[in-house]
Amino acid sequence: MVKIHERKFVSADPDKCVGCQVCEYICSWTKEKSFNPLKSRIRVVRLNPLVNVSITCRLCEDPPCVAACPRDALTQSEETGVIMVDEDKCNGCGWCIEACDYGAIMLHPDRKVVFSCDLCKEKGEPQCVKWCPEEALDLVTADVLAQKARFTATKKLFQEALKETTK
Amino acid sequence: MLHGYAGRILHVDLTTGKTHVEPLNEEYAKKYIGGIGLGMRLWLDHSKPGVEPLSPENPLILTTGPISGTVWPTGGNGHAFVSKSPQSYGVGEAKSHGSFGTELKRAGYDAVIFKGKAEKPVYVWIDDDSVQLLDASHLMGKSPADTEDAIREELGDYYIRVAAIGLAGEKLVKIACIINDKTRAAGRTGMGAVMGSKNLKAIAVRGTRDITVAKPEEFMEYVKEFHERMKGPATQKYRTLGTPENVLVHNALHCMPTRNYNNATFEGAERVSGEALNDRYVAKVIGCSSCAMRCEHICVVAEGPYKGTMTRMEYEPLWALGPYCGIDRLDAIIKGMDLCNYYGMDSISAGVIVGFAMDCYEKGILTEKDMDGIDAKFGNHEALVKLLEKMGKREGIGDTLAEGVKVAAEKIGNGAEKLALHIKGVEVTGYDLRCLKTAALGFAVSFRGADHNRHGAYAFDVKGKVNRLKAEKGRGKLVKDMEDMYTLIDSFIVCKFSRGTYYKELEDMTKLYNLVTGAEMTTQEMKMAGERINNLARVFNVREGLGRKDDGLPWKVMNQPITDEGPSKGAYVTQEELDLLLDDYYEARGWTREGVPTVAKLKELGMDDLIHIVEKTEE
Numbered sequence: 069m070v071k072i073h074e075r076k077f078v079s080a081d082p083d084k085c086v087g088c089q090v091c092e093y094i095c096s097w098t099k100e101k102s103f104n105p106l107k108s109r110i111r112v113v114r115l116n117p118l119v120n121v122s123i124t125c126r127l128c129e130d131p132p133c134v135a136a137c138p139r140d141a142l143t144q145s146e147e148t149g150v151i152m153v154d155e156d157k158c159n160g161c162g163w164c165i166e167a168c169d170y171g172a173i174m175l176h177p178d179r180k181v182v183f184s185c186d187l188c189k190e191k192g193e194p195q196c197v198k199w200c201p202e203e204a205l206d207l208v209t210a211d212v213l214a215q216k217a218r219f220t221a222t223k224k225l226f227q228e229a230l231k232e233t234t235k
Numbered sequence: 236m237l238h239g240y241a242g243r244i245l246h247v248d249l250t251t252g253k254t255h256v257e258p259l260n261e262e263y264a265k266k267y268i269g270g271i272g273l274g275m276r277l278w279l280d281h282s283k284p285g286v287e288p289l290s291p292e293n294p295l296i297l298t299t300g301p302i303s304g305t306v307w308p309t310g311g312n313g314h315a316f317v318s319k320s321p322q323s324y325g326v327g328e329a330k331s332h333g334s335f336g337t338e339l340k341r342a343g344y345d346a347v348i349f350k351g352k353a354e355k356p357v358y359v360w361i362d363d364d365s366v367q368l369l370d371a372s373h374l375m376g377k378s379p380a381d382t383e384d385a386i387r388e389e390l391g392d393y394y395i396r397v398a399a400i401g402l403a404g405e406k407l408v409k410i411a412c413i414i415n416d417k418t419r420a421a422g423r424t425g426m427g428a429v430m431g432s433k434n435l436k437a438i439a440v441r442g443t444r445d446i447t448v449a450k451p452e453e454f455m456e457y458v459k460e461f462h463e464r465m466k467g468p469a470t471q472k473y474r475t476l477g478t479p480e481n482v483l484v485h486n487a488l489h490c491m492p493t494r495n496y497n498n499a500t501f502e503g504a505e506r507v508s509g510e511a512l513n514d515r516y517v518a519k520v521i522g523c524s525s526c527a528m529r530c531e532h533i534c535v536v537a538e539g540p541y542k543g544t545m546t547r548m549e550y551e552p553l554w555a556l557g558p559y560c561g562i563d564r565l566d567a568i569i570k571g572m573d574l575c576n577y578y579g580m581d582s583i584s585a586g587v588i589v590g591f592a593m594d595c596y597e598k599g600i601l602t603e604k605d606m607d608g609i610d611a612k613f614g615n616h617e618a619l620v621k622l623l624e625k626m627g628k629r630e631g632i633g634d635t636l637a638e639g640v641k642v643a644a645e646k647i648g649n650g651a652e653k654l655a656l657h658i659k660g661v662e663v664t665g666y667d668l669r670c671l672k673t674a675a676l677g678f679a680v681s682f683r684g685a686d687h688n689r690h691g692a693y694a695f696d697v698k699g700k701v702n703r704l705k706a707e708k709g710r711g712k713l714v715k716d717m718e719d720m721y722t723l724i725d726s727f728i729v730c731k732f733s734r735g736t737y738y739k740e741l742e743d744m745t746k747l748y749n750l751v752t753g754a755e756m757t758t759q760e761m762k763m764a765g766e767r768i769n770n771l772a773r774v775f776n777v778r779e780g781l782g783r784k785d786d787g788l789p790w791k792v793m794n795q796p797i798t799d800e801g802p803s804k805g806a807y808v809t810q811e812e813l814d815l816l817l818d819d820y821y822e823a824r825g826w827t828r829e830g831v832p833t834v835a836k837l838k839e840l841g842m843d844d845l846i847h848i849v850e851k852t853e854e
Contacts (some may be wrong), residue, residue, distance in 0.1 A: 086461040086519070086520065086529050087522065088521075088522035088523065088526050088527070088529065089334070089524045089525060090308075090525060090526075090527060093304065093305075093306035093311070093525060100445070101447070101451065102445030102446060102447050103304060103305050103306055103311075103445070103446040103447070104341065104443070104444070104445045104446065105394075106443050107445075116417075116545075117519070117521055117531070117533040117545065117547070118416060118518055118519050118521075118533055118535070118545070119419065120521060128550070177443055194578060197461070201465070201466075201522075201526075201527040201528075201529075202529070
């Protein structure tokens with residue numbers, strides 16, 4: 069059984085993400101040798117000019133996509149938490165796509181099977197993280213995300229006091 | 236076919252509703268590259284001389300470039316519109332970035348040619364190979380941003396990219412633009428009016444094809460190198476303060492046209508500076524698709540009468556809607572920019588028109604009654620807002636102003652012509668041409684009318700590389716070389732803000748072109764392509780009746796010296812100086828004294844099939 073705090077996934081900091089889609093291009097290039105966001109494992113959402121974020125697989129504990137697959141095509145790696153797709157079993161029905169709360173599972177436009185982020189295991193590190201010009205992407209554990217959130221919240225809470233101490 | 240190109244041109248006949256696809260001619264691709272170069276060539280092929288800009292017979296050409304759709308930083312995302320301009324009656328062209336161009340390339344098109352006029356308002360839905368004309372009656376009157384949202388909602392796909400006109404385009408306002416991704420505009424020369432004249436409200440695109448390049452491994456190495464270059468000094472200005480940094484720079488040099496060229500310096504400059512903008516209004520700097528640089532300063536007004544306004548801001552609109560109208564409030568300038576986006580108007584021209592109207596009002600040429608009761612004094616921000624709204628709706632005085640300063644001045648009369656700052660009917664931009672004489676030449680000969688983006692010649696003046704107050708031989712060559720580079724930038728299409736990252740300029744650009752397309756072009760051949768595209772533009776203008784007489788400067792630039800005490804005092808451009816500059820430029824170009832490309836020049840550039848156009852003028 070993998071320990072929750074060791075499982076790392078790609079997360080975008082919405083304060084830094086500018087919606088440039090470099091991650092999408094790099095992902096589809098790395099995985100498919102073409103530039104095509106439809107074949108990217110990470111996708112950008114821009115709600116308005118100020119609200120941008122990239123989203124990819126969160127490697128959930130007890131992943132609903134795996135549970136939703138009627139053909140047992142999806143399994144989760146115990147070692148890394150990555151969702152693995154048995155392309156012989158997958159028939160592109162899309163139950164897993166519907167089950168994912170983050171839109172992190174997509175149907176491949178040519179191969180008609182689903183795919184999601186595998187952390188570029190063959191490259192040793194996620195290429196989107198490496199290329200992001202804003203350093204907005206990070207490979208983090210849930211614990212580190214929680215730490216970040218705690219510290220950000222505390223800084224906001226005590227911003228006046230911090231100003232005093234840095235004077 | 237070369238890599239990089241989609242290899243296909245889409246024809247859309249709005250009159251009949253029929254569409255077809257033809258292969259892209261590879262010779263055109265190599266000779267005219269893409270973007271505005273390819274666009275102007277296709278326009279010439281598909282139009283008759285003397286065509287009325289707002290008639291169904293004037294085709295509207297939409298192009299991408301060979302780099303579009305790749306991860307190339309700033310190169311992946313551009314598109315261009317080309318047509319005959321309802322302002323200049325010559326070349327109309329405007330580029331835009333964002334994510335529309337990349338989508339169009341993935342849909343599989345290098346160019347789309349819109350002909351004719353739809354019987355009722357329509358929008359075009361390009362879904363890869365499927366092209367449909369859909370009813371747009373419910374979208375009429377909507378802003379481009381709202382149109383984008385509505386189309387995504389009704390087609391049920393949130394990654395559809397949309398380029399649309401606003402009310403101004405529908406009403407054939409001559410400065411109407413075409414906006415994509417909500418805040419990105421193909422702004423200048425009235426392309427939105429041409430689109431409106433075709434009853435074409437919007438172009439919606441979804442593309443799912445792969446984009447590949449000829450030499451992938453080397454290309455990705457080159458991308459990596461440019462990612463690094465873009466973090467360096469060449470782009471620092473755009474990433475930090477942004478182009479509004481120019482406000483204080485131009486103001487210190489006394490070359491910032493203020494109050495419709497009544498001054499060259501603005502006492503309120505500090506209040507509308509890039510520094511003030513970033514300090515108080517910039518909420519985030521975002522980037523276009525594939526960019527590694529990011530420049531788009533998104534401003535938000537948090538309080539006051541314009542609370543809640545959010546828009547992008549650059550130097551030119553800030554200058555036009557601010558100092559040019561004597562306005563020293565950034566919140567009002569941001570509101571003005573937002574209104575231009577809402578109605579779909581070129582914000583540079585819109586500001587210059589309002590400045591013109593204010594000048595007419597202060598000089599008594601337009602009365603308060605003429606102005607529909609608006610007290611249009613310089614500096615009155617409420618007047619700015621009202622006049623922009625009236626222009627966008629073509630209401631009252633706005634109906635006259637919507638024609639642009641040239642035609643509006645002719646209608647108003649009483650000496651208003653002298654207050655109309657335009658070249659070839661296109662309004663001036665934020666560089667005082669009286670004291671920037673290399674820029675003055677660049678503006679005078681620019682094939683799309685008054686504009687800084689056709690040559691960037693102001694850089695020589697502003698950076699002190701030449702004596703900016705002097706007109707002398709040699710400036711022609713400076714302008715020519717810059718023009719040739721700039722037309723390549725707009726044909727590739729890469730972003731002008733990234734031009735400094737091409738350390739070896741043409742050599743670097745040629746390498747990029749070859750890695751993407753697989754062509755083996757030499758730097759010399761690429762240089763020639765730049766020159767060819769400028770000659771092509773000139774041939775376009777010659778065919779439509781433009782010549783030396785149109786390569787002029789506004790009345791104030793030639794007759795009203797700068798009065799502000801300081802470095803530019805007394806500066807203006809005389810007729811002798813203009814003639815000297817034009818002669819020098821035409822000579823550098825190898826054109827006749829009338830500014831017409833010679834048969835020999837066109838032969839040298841491999842443009843034999845266009846010689847008949849210049850031969851006519853020699854008869």
